[in-house]
Amino acid sequence: MIPELGHFALVLAFVLALVQAVVPMIGASRNRLALMAVGRPAAQGQFLFVAFSFACLTWAFITSDFSVEYVALHSNTATPMYYRITGVWGSHEGSLLLWALVLALWTVAVTVFSRHLPDVFLARVLGVLGWVSVGFLAFLLVTSNPFERLLPGAPEGRDLNPLLQDPGMIIHPPLLYMGYVGFSVAFAFAIAALLSGRMDAAWARWSRPWTTVAWVFLTAGIAVGSGWAYYELGWGGWWFWDPVENASFMPWLLGTALIHSLAVTEKRGAFRSWTVLLAIGAFSLSLLGTFLVRSGVITSVHAFATDPKRGLFILFLLVIVIGVSLLLYAWRAPRLSGGGSFAFVSRETALLGNNVLLSVASASVLLGTLYPLFLDALGMGKISVGPPYFEAVFVPLMTPVVVLMMFGPFLRWKGDSLGPVVRRVAPALVASVVIGVAAAFAIDHVTPRTVLGLALAAWVVLSSFQQLAARLRERAGASSSARLRGIPSAWWGMWLAHFGIGIFIIGVALVGSLNQSLDVKMKEGQHAELAGYRFLFRGVQDVPGPNYDASRATLDVSRGGMAIATLHPEKRLYRAQGMPMTEADLDIGPFRDVYVSLGERLPDGSWIVSLYFKPFISWIWLGCVLMVLGGIFAASDRRYRRLAERSAPAGATQQAA
Amino acid sequence: MKPRSKRLILVGGGVALLVAAVALVLSAFQENLVFFHTPTEVAAGKAPTGKTFRIGGLVESGSIQREADGVTVRFAVTDTAKTIPVSYKGTLPDLFKEGKGAVVQGRLESDGTFRATEVLAKHDENYMPPEAAHAVEQAHKAGATVKQ
Numbered sequence: 001m002i003p004e005l006g007h008f009a010l011v012l013a014f015v016l017a018l019v020q021a022v023v024p025m026i027g028a029s030r031n032r033l034a035l036m037a038v039g040r041p042a043a044q045g046q047f048l049f050v051a052f053s054f055a056c057l058t059w060a061f062i063t064s065d066f067s068v069e070y071v072a073l074h075s076n077t078a079t080p081m082y083y084r085i086t087g088v089w090g091s092h093e094g095s096l097l098l099w100a101l102v103l104a105l106w107t108v109a110v111t112v113f114s115r116h117l118p119d120v121f122l123a124r125v126l127g128v129l130g131w132v133s134v135g136f137l138a139f140l141l142v143t144s145n146p147f148e149r150l151l152p153g154a155p156e157g158r159d160l161n162p163l164l165q166d167p168g169m170i171i172h173p174p175l176l177y178m179g180y181v182g183f184s185v186a187f188a189f190a191i192a193a194l195l196s197g198r199m200d201a202a203w204a205r206w207s208r209p210w211t212t213v214a215w216v217f218l219t220a221g222i223a224v225g226s227g228w229a230y231y232e233l234g235w236g237g238w239w240f241w242d243p244v245e246n247a248s249f250m251p252w253l254l255g256t257a258l259i260h261s262l263a264v265t266e267k268r269g270a271f272r273s274w275t276v277l278l279a280i281g282a283f284s285l286s287l288l289g290t291f292l293v294r295s296g297v298i299t300s301v302h303a304f305a306t307d308p309k310r311g312l313f314i315l316f317l318l319v320i321v322i323g324v325s326l327l328l329y330a331w332r333a334p335r336l337s338g339g340g341s342f343a344f345v346s347r348e349t350a351l352l353g354n355n356v357l358l359s360v361a362s363a364s365v366l367l368g369t370l371y372p373l374f375l376d377a378l379g380m381g382k383i384s385v386g387p388p389y390f391e392a393v394f395v396p397l398m399t400p401v402v403v404l405m406m407f408g409p410f411l412r413w414k415g416d417s418l419g420p421v422v423r424r425v426a427p428a429l430v431a432s433v434v435i436g437v438a439a440a441f442a443i444d445h446v447t448p449r450t451v452l453g454l455a456l457a458a459w460v461v462l463s464s465f466q467q468l469a470a471r472l473r474e475r476a477g478a479s480s481s482a483r484l485r486g487i488p489s490a491w492w493g494m495w496l497a498h499f500g501i502g503i504f505i506i507g508v509a510l511v512g513s514l515n516q517s518l519d520v521k522m523k524e525g526q527h528a529e530l531a532g533y534r535f536l537f538r539g540v541q542d543v544p545g546p547n548y549d550a551s552r553a554t555l556d557v558s559r560g561g562m563a564i565a566t567l568h569p570e571k572r573l574y575r576a577q578g579m580p581m582t583e584a585d586l587d588i589g590p591f592r593d594v595y596v597s598l599g600e601r602l603p604d605g606s607w608i609v610s611l612y613f614k615p616f617i618s619w620i621w622l623g624c625v626l627m628v629l630g631g632i633f634a635a636s637d638r639r640y641r642r643l644a645e646r647s648a649p650a651g652a653t654q655q656a657a
Numbered sequence: 658m659k660p661r662s663k664r665l666i667l668v669g670g671g672v673a674l675l676v677a678a679v680a681l682v683l684s685a686f687q688e689n690l691v692f693f694h695t696p697t698e699v700a701a702g703k704a705p706t707g708k709t710f711r712i713g714g715l716v717e718s719g720s721i722q723r724e725a726d727g728v729t730v731r732f733a734v735t736d737t738a739k740t741i742p743v744s745y746k747g748t749l750p751d752l753f754k755e756g757k758g759a760v761v762q763g764r765l766e767s768d769g770t771f772r773a774t775e776v777l778a779k780h781d782e783n784y785m786p787p788e789a790a791h792a793v794e795q796a797h798k799a800g801a802t803v804k805q
Binding site: 357 | 663664666667670671674675678679681682685686688689690691692693711723726727728746747748749751752762788791
C-alpha cells in the first residue's frame with residue numbers, strides 16, 4: 001500500500017510541476033499577477049509530494065519490503081539500518097528520485113529566499129525550474145519507477161553493492177546532487193533574464209549567492225567522493241580521472257568560471273552574455289554528468305546497471321535543454337551587448353583570462369571523456385584516455401590560472417598600471433622561486449612538476465598573507481579588531497578559497513612525488529619496511545560482520561622503535577552476493593598517512609599486503625575544506641541580506657495584494 | 658589608443674590564448690590515447706610494440722601462477738580464439754578470477770609476453786567490462802565466418 005501511495009504522490013508532483021511550469025510563465029508574459037502567484041504554492045506543493053514519495057521509498061527500505069523490486073535488488077534484512085536508508089540512492093531509480101527531491105528543495109528555497117525579486121522575474125524562474133522538474137519526473141515515471149512491484153515478493157533481498165556500504169555513501173551523493181542540481185537555479189535565473197531582457201547588475205547580484213552555494217555543495221561533494229575513493233578502493237589514489245569523476249568535475253570547472261564572471265557582471269556590468277552562456281553551460285554539464293553516470297555508457301567503477309532506453313531519455317532531455325536555451329540565447333543575447341569598458345591591465349582582463357582557461361580546461365575534460373564513447377559508437381575502435389592525458393593538459397592550463405589569481409586581487413577594476421602591481425607581486429614571486437629551487441635540492445627524486453607545484457603554492461600562500469596585510473593597512477587609524485571586522489565577508493570568502501588552492505597544490509605536489517608503496521608477501525611474525533616505517537604482521541583472524549564475513553589482519557606500525565599505530569585492514573566477503581571487498585585501514589596524520597590494504601591469501605597461508613606512505617595527502621582535503629569555507633563566507637556577505645531586507649516590505653505588500 | 662583598436666587587441670589576445678590552449682589540449686590528446694586490441698589482433702601482430710595499449714578478454718582457467726616473491730603474477734588472457742600471456746606485479750582487483758572477464762593495460766615485450774601495469778576486472782558479479790565482452794564477441798564472429 002505504501003509504495004502505491006509513493007507512486008501516486010509522484011504522479012501528483014508531476015501534475016503540480018506542470019502547473020508550475022506553465023501557469024506562471026503565461027502570467028509573466030501577459031502580466032497577470034494572479035497567474036504568476038500560482039508558481040509559489042505549486043512549487044511548495046510539489047516539494048511536499050516528492051518528499052512524501054521519497055519517504056515512502058525509504059520506508060520500504062527500512063521495513064525490508066522485498067515485494068518492491070528496487071528494494072529487493074538493493075537491500076537485505078542483514079544490511080545495517082543506515083545502509084538500508086542510504087540504499088535508497090544506491091542505484092538508478094532511487095538516485096533519480098533524490099535528484100527530483102533536491103530540485104524541489106532548491107525550488108522551495110527560491111520561493112522562500114527570493115521575496116525581494118520582482119514578481120515577473122520570480123514567476124519565470126519558477127517556470128523554468130518547473131520545466132526541469134517536469135522532465136525529470138516524467139523520466140522517473142516513464143522509465144524508472146522505483147515503486148515497481150515484484151510479484152511474488154522475494155523472500156530475501158540481493159543487498160546493496162558492497163562498494164557502496166560505506167559512510168561515504170551517506171553524504172557523498174546528497175552533497176553532489178545539491179551541487180549539480182543547484183546550478184539549475186543559476187540556469188533558471190539566466191533563462192528568466194533572457195526571457196525578460198533584463199540582465200543588469202541587480203540580476204547578477206541575485207544569482208551570485210545561489211551559484212556560490214551550489215558551488216560549495218559541489219566542491220564538498222567532489223572532495224568527499226575523492227576521500228571515499230581514497231580509502232575504499234584500496235590502492236591509495238585520490239583522483240582517477242574516471243569518467244564519473246570527470247562528470248562532476250566539468251560542471252565544477254565551469255561553475256568556478258561562472259562565479260568569477262558573475263563578479264564582473266555585478267561590479268562592472270561587463271561579460272553579461274558570457275555569464276549567461278556559462279550558466280547554461282554549467283547546468284548542461286550537470287545534466288550531461290547525470291546522463292554519463294546513469295545511462296551506463298561508460299566503463300567505469302560506477303557503471304553498474306545499464307539500460308539504453310533510459311540513456312536515450314536523458315540524452316533527449318539534454319538535447320532539449322541545451323537546444324532551447326542556446327536558441328533563446330542566440331535570439332536575445334545580441335541585445336545584451338555593452339557594459340563597462342576596461343583597459344588591458346585591469347581586474348577584468350585577469351578574470352577574462354581565468355574564464356578562458358577554465359572553460360578550455362572544462363572542454364578538455366569533455367573531450368577526454370566523450371571521445372572514446374564517440375569512437376566506440378561509430379564503430380571506429382576502442383580507446384581509453386587515462387590520467388597521463390589529463391595531467392599533461394591540466395598542469396599547463398592551471399598554472400596560468402594560479403598566476404592570474406595572484407595578480408587579480410591587486411589589480412583595480414577598469415584600469416590599472418602594470419608597474420606598481422608588478423612591484424607589489426615581485427617579492428613573493430622571488431621568494432617562491434627560491435623556495436622551489438630549494439625544494440628541488442632538498443627532496444630526492446623530485447619531479448619538475450612537484451618543483452613547479454611547490455613554487456606556485458608558496459607564492460599563493462605568501463601572496464595571501466600579503467593581500468591580508470594590504471587590506472588591513474587600508475583603514476589606518478582604526479583599532480586592529482575594528483579593521484578585521486571592517487573586511488566584508490565576501491572578501492574573506494575569496495581569500496580563504498584562494499588560500500585553499502595553495503594548500504591543495506602543496507598536497508597534490510608532495511603526494512605525487514614523495515608517495516611510496518610496496519606490495520609484499522607476509523606471514524605471521526614477519527615485518528616489512530617502507531619510508532622508515534616498520535610494519536609487523538601479526539596475523540589474520542576471522543571476524544563476522546552483520547552481512548559479511550571478514551578476514552581481519554593486525555599490523556603494528558612503528559618508527560625508530562616508537563609504536564605509531566595498530567592497523568586492521570580487512571578482506572570481506574559479502575554473503576548475499578558472494579562478492580569480495582577490500583577494506584583498507586590507515587593512520588591519518590597532519591603530514592603523512594600510512595595506509596595498509598590486504599590482498600590475496602596465498603596457498604601457504606601467507607598474505608599479499610600493500611603498504612603505502614602518503615605524505616601531505618590530507619592537505620588536499622584541507623584545501624577543499626578551505627575552498628568550501630570560502631564559498632560559505634562569500635555567499636553570506638551582508639550585502640545580499642541587506643538587499644533582501646530592504647525589499648521585504650515591498651514583497652509583503654505584494655503578497656497581501 | 659582608440660577604444661576600438663584597444664578592443665581589437667584584447668579580442669586578439671583572447672583568441673591567441675584560446676588557440677594556444679586548444680593546441681596544447683589536442684597535442685596532449687594525440688600523445689596519450691591508449692588503444693584497445695583483442696588477443697586475436699595482438700597474435701596477428703596488429704598491436705603496436707613499445708607503446709602502451711589495452712587487451713581484454715577472459716582470464717584463462719588454470720593459468721594464474723605466482724612467482725616466488727608472491728606479488729608477481731602470470732596469467733593468460735583469451736578471447737577464446739587466441740591467448741596472450743600476461744605478467745603483472747602488484748595487487749589484483751577483488752573480482753579478478755579465472756574464467757571471468759578482465760582488461761589489462763601495459764606493453765608487449767619482445768618475447769610475446771604482455772607486461773601489465775594495470776589490471777581492471779569487472780565491478781560486480783553480473784558485469785563484464787565492455788572491452789572484454791567485445792573481444793570475445795569479435796573472436797566468436799571471426800570463428801563463425803571461418804566455419805562457413
